Amino acid sequence: MDMTFNLNSGWLRAGALATAFAAPLALAAPAVAQEVYPSGDETLDWTIAFGPGGGNDIMARSIIEILNKYDLYPGDIQAENRAGGSGAVGWGYLYGQSGNPYGISTTSGSFVTTPLQADTPWEPEDFTPVALLATDDLVLVVNGDSEIQNIEQFIENAKANPINIGGTGTVNVDFIVPTLFAEKAGFEFDYVSFNSMSEQTTALLSNALDAMVGNPGEILGLIESGDLRPLVFSGQNVPEALEGVPTMGDLGYDIGVSMPRGLILPPDAPEEAQSWWIETMKQVVETPEWAEYIRSNTLTPTVIYGDEFGTFLSNTKNGFGQVLRSVGAIQ
Amino acid sequence: MRIAFFVALLAASIFYSYIAFADLNFMTRSGRLGPGFFPRILGATAIVMTIWALLDEMRNEDAPHGAAQQWRDVALLMALALGYAVLLRLFGGLVATVIFLAVALSLLNRGKPLKNALISVLVPAFVYLLFDRILNANMPPALIDLPI
Amino acid sequence: MDIFSDLVMGLTIAISPINILYLLIGAVVGMIVGVIPGFGPSAGLAILLPVTFGMDPIGAIMMLAAIYYGAMYGGTITSILLNTPGESATVASTFDGFPLAKQGRAGPALVMQAVASFVGGTVGVILITILAPMFAQVSRSFGPPEYFLLALMGMLTLIVMIGAQWKLGVISALIGFALGTVGVDLETGQSRYTFGSAELIGGIYFIPIAIGLFGLGELFYAFYSGLHKTGSGGIVEYDKEERFWPTAQDWLSTRITMLRCSVLGFVVGVIPGAGATIASLMAYSTERSLSKNGDNFGKGEMAGLVAPETANNAASSGAMIPLLTLGIPGSASTAVLLAAFLLWGLRPGPLFMEQNPEFAWGLIASMYLGNMALLAISIFAIPLFVQIIKVPYRVLGPCVVVVCALGTFSVHASFVETFLMFGAGIVGFFMRLYGFSAAALVLALVLGPLAEEALRQTMTISRGSFAIFVERPPSLWIIAITIALVVLLPLLNRFGNSSSGKAEKAGQ
Numbered sequence: 003m004d005m006t007f008n009l010n011s012g013w014l015r016a017g018a019l020a021t022a023f024a025a026p027l028a029l030a031a032p033a034v035a036q037e038v039y040p041s042g043d044e045t046l047d048w049t050i051a052f053g054p055g056g057g058n059d060i061m062a063r064s065i066i067e068i069l070n071k072y073d074l075y076p077g078d079i080q081a082e083n084r085a086g087g088s089g090a091v092g093w094g095y096l097y098g099q100s101g102n103p104y105g106i107s108t109t110s111g112s113f114v115t116t117p118l119q120a121d122t123p124w125e126p127e128d129f130t131p132v133a134l135l136a137t138d139d140l141v142l143v144v145n146g147d148s149e150i151q152n153i154e155q156f157i158e159n160a161k162a163n164p165i166n167i168g169g170t171g172t173v174n175v176d177f178i179v180p181t182l183f184a185e186k187a188g189f190e191f192d193y194v195s196f197n198s199m200s201e202q203t204t205a206l207l208s209n210a211l212d213a214m215v216g217n218p219g220e221i222l223g224l225i226e227s228g229d230l231r232p233l234v235f236s237g238q239n240v241p242e243a244l245e246g247v248p249t250m251g252d253l254g255y256d257i258g259v260s261m262p263r264g265l266i267l268p269p270d271a272p273e274e275a276q277s278w279w280i281e282t283m284k285q286v287v288e289t290p291e292w293a294e295y296i297r298s299n300t301l302t303p304t305v306i307y308g309d310e311f312g313t314f315l316s317n318t319k320n321g322f323g324q325v326l327r328s329v330g331a332i333q
Numbered sequence: 334m335r336i337a338f339f340v341a342l343l344a345a346s347i348f349y350s351y352i353a354f355a356d357l358n359f360m361t362r363s364g365r366l367g368p369g370f371f372p373r374i375l376g377a378t379a380i381v382m383t384i385w386a387l388l389d390e391m392r393n394e395d396a397p398h399g400a401a402q403q404w405r406d407v408a409l410l411m412a413l414a415l416g417y418a419v420l421l422r423l424f425g426g427l428v429a430t431v432i433f434l435a436v437a438l439s440l441l442n443r444g445k446p447l448k449n450a451l452i453s454v455l456v457p458a459f460v461y462l463l464f465d466r467i468l469n470a471n472m473p474p475a476l477i478d479l480p481i
Numbered sequence: 482m483d484i485f486s487d488l489v490m491g492l493t494i495a496i497s498p499i500n501i502l503y504l505l506i507g508a509v510v511g512m513i514v515g516v517i518p519g520f521g522p523s524a525g526l527a528i529l530l531p532v533t534f535g536m537d538p539i540g541a542i543m544m545l546a547a548i549y550y551g552a553m554y555g556g557t558i559t560s561i562l563l564n565t566p567g568e569s570a571t572v573a574s575t576f577d578g579f580p581l582a583k584q585g586r587a588g589p590a591l592v593m594q595a596v597a598s599f600v601g602g603t604v605g606v607i608l609i610t611i612l613a614p615m616f617a618q619v620s621r622s623f624g625p626p627e628y629f630l631l632a633l634m635g636m637l638t639l640i641v642m643i644g645a646q647w648k649l650g651v652i653s654a655l656i657g658f659a660l661g662t663v664g665v666d667l668e669t670g671q672s673r674y675t676f677g678s679a680e681l682i683g684g685i686y687f688i689p690i691a692i693g694l695f696g697l698g699e700l701f702y703a704f705y706s707g708l709h710k711t712g713s714g715g716i717v718e719y720d721k722e723e724r725f726w727p728t729a730q731d732w733l734s735t736r737i738t739m740l741r742c743s744v745l746g747f748v749v750g751v752i753p754g755a756g757a758t759i760a761s762l763m764a765y766s767t768e769r770s771l772s773k774n775g776d777n778f779g780k781g782e783m784a785g786l787v788a789p790e791t792a793n794n795a796a797s798s799g800a801m802i803p804l805l806t807l808g809i810p811g812s813a814s815t816a817v818l819l820a821a822f823l824l825w826g827l828r829p830g831p832l833f834m835e836q837n838p839e840f841a842w843g844l845i846a847s848m849y850l851g852n853m854a855l856l857a858i859s860i861f862a863i864p865l866f867v868q869i870i871k872v873p874y875r876v877l878g879p880c881v882v883v884v885c886a887l888g889t890f891s892v893h894a895s896f897v898e899t900f901l902m903f904g905a906g907i908v909g910f911f912m913r914l915y916g917f918s919a920a921a922l923v924l925a926l927v928l929g930p931l932a933e934e935a936l937r938q939t940m941t942i943s944r945g946s947f948a949i950f951v952e953r954p955p956s957l958w959i960i961a962i963t964i965a966l967v968v969l970l971p972l973l974n975r976f977g978n979s980s981s982g983k984a985e986k987a988g989q
Contacts, residue, residue, distance in 0.1 A: 210624025312632015
């Protein structure tokens, strides 16, 4: 994967990331610098594997803003959107910087699912893990007009009648979470796959679907107005806005799968770089700005560091692979 | 040329159908419409239609043929366009556009070297300013000055 | 009246000097991103979104919304002048827009498209103002069965596009459907025709194919027909003094079209996911079957340009309905607007307009102003754009190649898509030369995946029963409208024609 994109983002950079205008030649230099990590002379090459405005982009730029605000990183940080191929391009670029302590990237769901679907030269385990910072979790909702008031009624009904559940995509947590949940709770359902959250939401509102799963952030307005009724949440901790909704763990059906939002370095990055970033991220997650980011994006704060994150990634990947192979979605 | 195009289409539809029948299931295990349902129908229909149209074409010998002159100019422009695609990959948006315009105009708009030179500098400069500086849009990056 | 006090409040918010400035900036940027092929409103919005951080949300949304509907004005300009659609919703505008330019009527065509855009946009905002709650009901009644029927209805327009050489038209549509099957199969997650490429997981995007087939294909064809050798002239002889303004005939023959397509476009726009592209194509084929000059469509009929133009602008207004009343984005562009709402700490949903009246009504009021501003900007800019066709083709040609290539790249920063565009250009030339229909191919590429996915979703939901299509009231409505369009209208037309024919005979 040598496909790399250098979006010269004049306006983006003008704000928080003012000074960095160096050519993106991050790889050529680091061999020289052998003193303390990080050196203030090195520009940090931050790869965002998706376009501006998406979840990954917002997360990366939020972290960079915090790093700059609290002067946590001594040098310049240059963020580049290297979008394409559901993340394959951007993370492929990072993969190509093996051993470089000055390349870094944020992960999202595609970090696990893209290599399952396409022949990427890299696997999630190849990279040097820094930290898992948050997870995207899902809420199961039914139409506000539905007779089903809570998750117990839902499961009971699902055991008696055939039901369907909508979600976005198949190679995705949207499919895996309800599948594992149904297995544990002992009911069966038909999964209906949609292209986007908006299509599945209208399908549910039009009463074509019995239920759906989705990120709470995008449907909070509909939940608040009573058009959708939340039944159960897949994460460890229920976000503020969904107070009173049980988690799958509360019911005794913990499934332990979620989309990892974390931080990675290139493969075989030096140990001091990994431990420096772990220490730094420990400070980042304590800031009020980070709490605000978590809150406004309705993420679940789930923080684990270093090799534990590596294990998490590899478990998630294997879990996904297993479920998807069992239904024939991937070979 | 005409017949060749139809034969190429036929080959493409056979290839498409081959994959549809070999790799994609008509129905899923749970008895729903499978990933191969539409591709198989499409592929088979495409083969039939293309053969039908091809037979029509072979009967229709007196179809108009372009003059060699016409073909030469189209082929030239296509070759230039493909060359541009390669240049974009190698040298990025700005440099590739300058080279492409300079070469294309010197071949197509002969005898006006000054005007051609101006266009091949000003147009890329304008596009660069608009895309990169004002709209902050993606321009093809250069492969040559990036680490591989 | 509640609505009027709300609207007046909105206007007082919108008409502050700084907000007007933001609105104008948005309108101009929208025009520009619309003009560049490939660089549509969603790409423009996503890239300009970060600029609005730290701005006052009302000024920011006015600017972003102006970019969004402004792109619909700009998108048609290259459709008319170069046969290169600026973005997907203006593909249908090439069908009659470019022939009009070839006849030397580029000026009137551009003026009419600006007026049509204005009418569509303004009727759309009026409908939002007075009927938003009613249309919110429409937005929320669409499930997979309705989308499938809608896609089928759209495919009826294919029959119109297929043209005289029906076998070749059918093959063109089949190619489009086949391209539409590339990518991950939505239902099973299995990859189809991706050959392991990560770039193809998401499928073949519409833009590179449309730009290649129409823009480059037409260019190659122009060289084949020797246009580049004509002395100093460009595509056409153009005489500004005589023919800048549309004739009375142009106005009279299109006024009903404008109104009809405004409503049609708006309703299609209200349906999440259907959007401006489908609205413009449906408007085109509906008008063609309704028009007395139906046979002239595709050869430079003004109504054939006005119909899709009105519809795509009305649709972009209509798409605001699910966004404002349900918090559901109906298109890629409104999805970016939704992201902006969230970033500013707003919570879109059914209570949104109640909880944020200043914001919602300020936005709606600004859309009236924005459409007026865009009409003025367009009319002033037309003489400038018309200069393009005075450039000789041998100079213009290479520049068109540049714009098509860089425009395609700018959308997803993808070389694969850029190369696809070049490939589609070469194929497009041969298709044009041998009588295939690029329009049918592109339409099939849009509708094919929609139909396949919706049918398979429907069959999963109904567990294989087709009865679902007649059990749901919205489905029944669509079936009734389709039957009315397909069966009743042509019958009425024939009946009307034959009776007037009889009258003529009787008169003899």
